[in-house]
Amino acid sequence: MQLSQLKKNEIRVFAPASVANVGCGFDIFGFALHVPGDEVYLKITDNPGIKINAISGDDNRLPKDAKLNTAGVSLQAMMEFLQTDFGVEIEIHKKMPIGSGLGSSAASSVASVYALNEMLTEPLEKRQLLEFAIAGEKITSGDSIHLDNIAACLYGGFILVRSKQPVDIVRIPTPDGLHCVVLHPQIEIKTEASRKLLRKQITLEQAVIQWGNVAGTVTALFRSDFELLKRSLDDVVVVPDRAELIPKYYQIYEAAMSAGAIGCSISGSGPSVFALSPDETLARKIGQAMADVLDGLDIGSDLYISAINNDGPKVIQ
Amino acid sequence: MQLSQLKKNEIRVFAPASVANVGCGFDIFGFALHVPGDEVYLKITDNPGIKINAISGDDNRLPKDAKLNTAGVSLQAMMEFLQTDFGVEIEIHKKMPIGSGLGSSAASSVASVYALNEMLTEPLEKRQLLEFAIAGEKITSGDSIHLDNIAACLYGGFILVRSKQPVDIVRIPTPDGLHCVVLHPQIEIKTEASRKLLRKQITLEQAVIQWGNVAGTVTALFRSDFELLKRSLDDVVVVPDRAELIPKYYQIYEAAMSAGAIGCSISGSGPSVFALSPDETLARKIGQAMADVLDGLDIGSDLYISAINNDGPKVIQ
Numbered sequence: 001m002q003l004s005q006l007k008k009n010e011i012r013v014f015a016p017a018s019v020a021n022v023g024c025g026f027d028i029f030g031f032a033l034h035v036p037g038d039e040v041y042l043k044i045t046d047n048p049g050i051k052i053n054a055i056s057g058d059d060n061r062l063p064k065d066a067k068l069n070t071a072g073v074s075l076q077a078m079m080e081f082l083q084t085d086f087g088v089e090i091e092i093h094k095k096m097p098i099g100s101g102l103g104s105s106a107a108s109s110v111a112s113v114y115a116l117n118e119m120l121t122e123p124l125e126k127r128q129l130l131e132f133a134i135a136g137e138k139i140t141s142g143d144s145i146h147l148d149n150i151a152a153c154l155y156g157g158f159i160l161v162r163s164k165q166p167v168d169i170v171r172i173p174t175p176d177g178l179h180c181v182v183l184h185p186q187i188e189i190k191t192e193a194s195r196k197l198l199r200k201q202i203t204l205e206q207a208v209i210q211w212g213n214v215a216g217t218v219t220a221l222f223r224s225d226f227e228l229l230k231r232s233l234d235d236v237v238v239v240p241d242r243a244e245l246i247p248k249y250y251q252i253y254e255a256a257m258s259a260g261a262i263g264c265s266i267s268g269s270g271p272s273v274f275a276l277s278p279d280e281t282l283a284r285k286i287g288q289a290m291a292d293v294l295d296g297l298d299i300g301s302d303l304y305i306s307a308i309n310n311d312g313p314k315v316i317q
Numbered sequence: 318m319q320l321s322q323l324k325k326n327e328i329r330v331f332a333p334a335s336v337a338n339v340g341c342g343f344d345i346f347g348f349a350l351h352v353p354g355d356e357v358y359l360k361i362t363d364n365p366g367i368k369i370n371a372i373s374g375d376d377n378r379l380p381k382d383a384k385l386n387t388a389g390v391s392l393q394a395m396m397e398f399l400q401t402d403f404g405v406e407i408e409i410h411k412k413m414p415i416g417s418g419l420g421s422s423a424a425s426s427v428a429s430v431y432a433l434n435e436m437l438t439e440p441l442e443k444r445q446l447l448e449f450a451i452a453g454e455k456i457t458s459g460d461s462i463h464l465d466n467i468a469a470c471l472y473g474g475f476i477l478v479r480s481k482q483p484v485d486i487v488r489i490p491t492p493d494g495l496h497c498v499v500l501h502p503q504i505e506i507k508t509e510a511s512r513k514l515l516r517k518q519i520t521l522e523q524a525v526i527q528w529g530n531v532a533g534t535v536t537a538l539f540r541s542d543f544e545l546l547k548r549s550l551d552d553v554v555v556v557p558d559r560a561e562l563i564p565k566y567y568q569i570y571e572a573a574m575s576a577g578a579i580g581c582s583i584s585g586s587g588p589s590v591f592a593l594s595p596d597e598t599l600a601r602k603i604g605q606a607m608a609d610v611l612d613g614l615d616i617g618s619d620l621y622i623s624a625i626n627n628d629g630p631k632v633i634q
Binding site: 168172198200211214217228232 | 342343344345346477478480489516517519520525527531532533535536545554
């Protein structure tokens with residue numbers, strides 16, 4: 001692909017944070033938020049290759065070497081596919097916490113490939129972009145790659161990863177008004193460390209409870225049935241082990257539910273905790289109740305309130 | 318409750334066979350058929366107690382002692398709840414094979430309690446009838462009680478057993494035209510024996526595949542998306558172990574799929590094998606292809622073709 005096949009030579013893109021697992025849907029459910037998210041600025045150059053010019057908001061924790069950076073590796077996969085004879089320079093502006101369980105690396109990867117795609121006169125399909133983002137995720141997750149964050153971030157809305165091999169992503173509708181509260185305690189949990197806590201085996205009895213809840217969750221989303229959603233969201237397989245990594249997890253959970261949340265669980269591998277609310281006003285009340293639990297502890301926290309983001313990434317000015 | 322609170326003193330009821338598990342939904346999915354099913358004739362008497370006057374179609378295999386018969390025990394639970402001062406005499410006409418994986422005992426139990434309920438001037442809700450039918454199922458299944466057959470038989474349609482404790486039954490819509498083919502090889506597999514084959518533990522990896530498929534199945538049913546249903550129906554947890562009990566299971570499966578089935582799996586704990594079809598014409602072709610596999614074996618078989626039965630039990634003349 002040559003420079004002449006591009007319709008612009010610079011672009012700025014936002015890609016959203018996402019909540020993965022979503023209670024009972026370990027490794028299969030995810031949804032995108034409006035806030036927070038990452039911004040990527042991408043500029044075309046004559047020199048082949050990928051140069052990361054700047055990364056902000058990461059406290060110097062992310063590699064600037066494109067070969068070691070998830071966004072760089074994702075772009076590399078895309079440019080190899082396109083057989084580009086040009087290069088790109090990128091700036092990554094992290095506007096969300098890293099290692100927070102909100103799909104931070106997915107947001108950077110998706111923003112980058114979405115940005116380049118928006119410059120093409122004949123853009124690729126999202127299904128193809130997903131493959132490039134997967135290549136980027138592999139450098140942090142290894143073989144235990146999970147697709148819920150990148151799929152939610154890229155497609156927007158509530159997504160089901162029906163299957164990882166072959167990749168099968170399905171959109172599920174969400175009720176009007178549904179809002180998400182995210183409380184991010186400022187401690188870091190590495191995805192890889194968190195996954196090591198997972199049991200390799202579960203009892204058939206637990207599994208049956210879990211897939212009953214998974215089916216209940218999907219039904220509730222189609223029917224906008226908040227009561228059924230409330231009965232269905234809990235995870236019995238992963239959260240009990242992971243909760244110990246999160247300060248006062250069960251108190252945060254109780255605070256959210258007492259304040260009227262539809263459900264509350266760990267976002268991705270944590271430490272962020274999310275809760276669902278039928279509307280924005282109640283979401284603010286739930287968020288306050290959750291944040292209050294951390295008061296008096298020596299832990300900073302971020303609180304985000306967002307409707308479900310049905311659009312995914314977008315070009316910004 | 319006294320005789321005067323009844324609006325009639327005899328009734329005849331049909332209750333349908335049902336397909337449980339439905340591929341990936343082990344212990345949580347079930348749906349009702351129009352054929353086959355059981356008929357129960359119930360007559361009120363002045364003498365307290367339950368008397369089973371006749372059972373037909375069972376080759377003398379079912380107990381006539383009401384305390385040992387699932388229909389009798391279900392009725393007993395209902396009559397205790399109602400504190401009846403009258404008795405009932407019943408006839409059970411098995412019009413479906415016993416031990417076939419089609420919810421035979423559930424059909425008799427449901428028919429009996431539904432029959433008595435239809436005689437009440439103030440009938441109980443189905444949710445209450447379910448409890449009585451559960452009491453009946455317990456004498457054959459013990460503590461490993463599963464609700465998918467009785468719930469599907471009683472409510473009709475496609476049901477999700479979201480939870481067994483507490484009981485939470487949810488209806489899921491099915492696409493217009495959806496038909497079911499059932500091939501019943503005339504061998505008997507006892508539910509209890511079949512359940513002993515189940516693993517107590519499964520890998521988390523298998524579990525994730527399974528609940529991805531469960532979520533895919535529910536989504537497909539809401540969307541009438543036969544392609545997604547086809548990708549989602551397979552079970553990876555139970556069928557591989559149980560298939561060995563069914564003669565030529567994998568050949569039957571292949572025959573159904575090659576003939577155009579949306580999916581094919583074991584009904585309940587077998588030996589019946591069901592397949593789904595988008596319409597009745599194709600269902601007949603699929604049924605023939607499945608039945609042909611048993612040709613030349615020394616095993617008789619029954620073939621049933623039915624749309625999903627959205628009504629459940631019904632009063633007949």
